[in-house]
Amino acid sequence: MLTCKQASELISEHQERPLTRRERWGLTLHLAICISCRRFKRQLGLLRQALRQLAHSDRENLPGPELPPQARQRIRRSLNEHDPHSSE
């Protein structure tokens, strides 16, 4: 029988690679009797889903960090220096 530590490692690795038959079988058995590992599995699922959602949260219509004004100024200056067509 797998320990919870081993089961949790397999649950994490399953997000990276397919498990072998043997691993799948061992994990299924363990999950059947272990509520903590079932919860762990759901929690890692939520983490992954949240991070994926975060990846698309950079849209400007959502509240979030703004490019600071000083940085904007600095970037504007450096663009002008590098752009031969620019009319400053």
Added chain:
Amino acid sequence: MASEQPAPAEQWLDDHGTVLYRYALLRLRDSDQAEEAVQETLLAALQAWSRYSGNASVRTWLIGILKHKILDQFRREAREQGLPDPQETVPDDTDSPFNSREHWAPRLASWGDPEAALQDSQFWRILQECLDRLPPRLARLFVLREVHEDETKEICQELAISPTNLWTMLYRARMRLRQCLDTNWVG
């Protein structure tokens, strides 16, 4: 098709500056580096303007350039500083969630309905805080995998590590994040 028009770089800054900044900040997790990446991206775009085909929207084109800049930064860091120090990523023994028989101790609490969590602004705020508390290089690796959705194979090639090594580090990152959320959000 090459454009004859001068590059409207200032317009890009006005229209897409914040989007580019957020994109960079989420991945680099450092405001100075994020500002730097936005600047480098716009300068690179200025140089590459004559090759912009117009097939993609300007924003998509700029984000494509930014993504490369960020990956360059990750690579540079991996080269200069090496991978996350194994010591740095191993939680203290006292923090281990397992007992001597490798069972959860105490038993894990339920987090309730995942869909409800994703609607909870507290959850998002604490998730960000917990990401910030990860050891920096471990956070990079985790973000590379989860936010960039880079495939394991690419990351291993990129950073010259074995898959087993990568799995172990991702496991540690997930364990730390889970613990942090459990304490600060659920607990």
